[in-house]
Amino acid sequence: MKELFSCIECGFQTPKWMGKCTNCGKWETLKLVPETDQNNARNRNKAKKIKVSHITSKGETVRLDRLSTGFQEFDRVLGGGLVKGAVLLIGGHPGVGKTTLLLQILSKIKNCKSVYVSGEESSEQLSIHAKRLKILQDIPAISSNNIDSIIATIDDLKPLVVVIDSIQTVETSDLNSIAGGVGQVKECTSRLIHYAKSTGTIIFLVGHITKGGDIAGPKVIEHLVDGVFYIEGDSSTKIRLVRSMKNRFGSTREVGVFEFGAQGYDDAKNPSEIFVLTRKPQVGVCKGVIFEGRRALIVEVQALVTDCVFSVPQRVVSGLKKVKVQMISALLTKHTKANLLDKDIYVNVANGLKIDDSSIDLSIAIAVFSSFSNKKVTEDKVAIGELSLTGEVHPGSSIIEKVKTLKDLGYKELILAKKIKDSLAHKDKITFIETLSELTLKL
Incomplete structure (x- = not known):
């Protein structure tokens, strides 16, 4: 079998190793793809007949049912709220408040079950976050890195909203590469998207940020998900912006303005x-x-x-x-x-x-x-x-x-x-x- 090298930054593949990726321009990012990964990629799905639907402008406009996040500013960025089956990628620098925002969203969403999956923190550590934020209700939590176990547990609990923190820390045993690698991130994201679309589950994926300000991992993730949102803010200020970079269910010309303090996020009272x-x-x-x-x-x-x-x-x-x-x-x-x-x-x-x-x-x-x-x-x-x-x-x-x-x-x-x-x-x-x-x- 021929060797195949893949860029860990953008996912570009080439049969020959190069010191610099010709697609993204990064140095020393081309890594050898294990043979098992190549075989799995070729044999994972067998061809099946699929249902053909029609794109039409006739008839009544389909209205998407929206679920409020409990934050007016975040609902504004989303286009009115969360849509069932949506997979949303949330990025931001370390310490900007990604975990805080998502914990608060899970606590504010009414009349639905939610689950927080963390590959980085234990349930006890998440409980410390919840105590600081004065979150009163219990939020089911899973501490695991195995995507197959995570999906099986989620399927058993049947929540409406799930947070995966972070996508770079989960992995599947079907691939030999390490968590965070191109193959692992693409495969885990694809499985989560398939699960979300088939069950109507809303999934938040937390993404790490590189020094250049981009979400770490292959760019293909941003193409796969339904929305990409960045949390911006200086650690020395109490203001946070949530910016929409991609949104299949709303405008990308929206920005949410928040006040950030000891008890987490709050809608800005006078954003302008x-x-x-x-x-x-x-x-x-x-x-x-x-x-x-x-x-x-x-x-x-x-x-x-x-x-x-x-x-x-x-x-x-x-x-x-x-x-x-x-x-x-x-x-x-x-x-x-x-x-x-x-x-x-x-x-x-x-x-x-x-x-x-x-x-x-x-x-x-x-x-x-x-x-x-x-x-x-x-x-x-x-x-x-x-x-x-x-x-x-x-x-x-x-x-x-x-x-x-x-x-x-x-x-x-x-x-x-x-x-x-x-x-x-x-x-x-x-x-x-x-x-x-x-x-x-x-x-």
């Missing part, structure tokens, strides 16, 4: 303003608006400009791309009276949020200029605009929706691109600027 810290006029602070999914969030950009301490001026950035701050600093030096060439500049986005939205450019420029000139920015002032290298201010994306959100939340003092002026019905207390050079006069 949860990232705002400053409620009074401040030097070096300016608010902006971004879209996370279909939700507009008000964010706070903080800047500090000081005399250069070292021979080379420093640009320290958190929550934004460093190159963006460098570009805006150069634009301010070129088009305003702010000479930043010999200054250290520190820029931060409040509450650990990471932003990649060009319409925040004007907010960054105002925060930096405010710190340099020592001029306060009022707490109700919000700037929206994208900067070009010529110093022009452009409206940015979804400007009309962002302005509407600000008006609904009571923000009246806006700084916008002049190009949008004719598109707005109400222009009271709105400052329009065409170029960055006007900033010194209108701030």
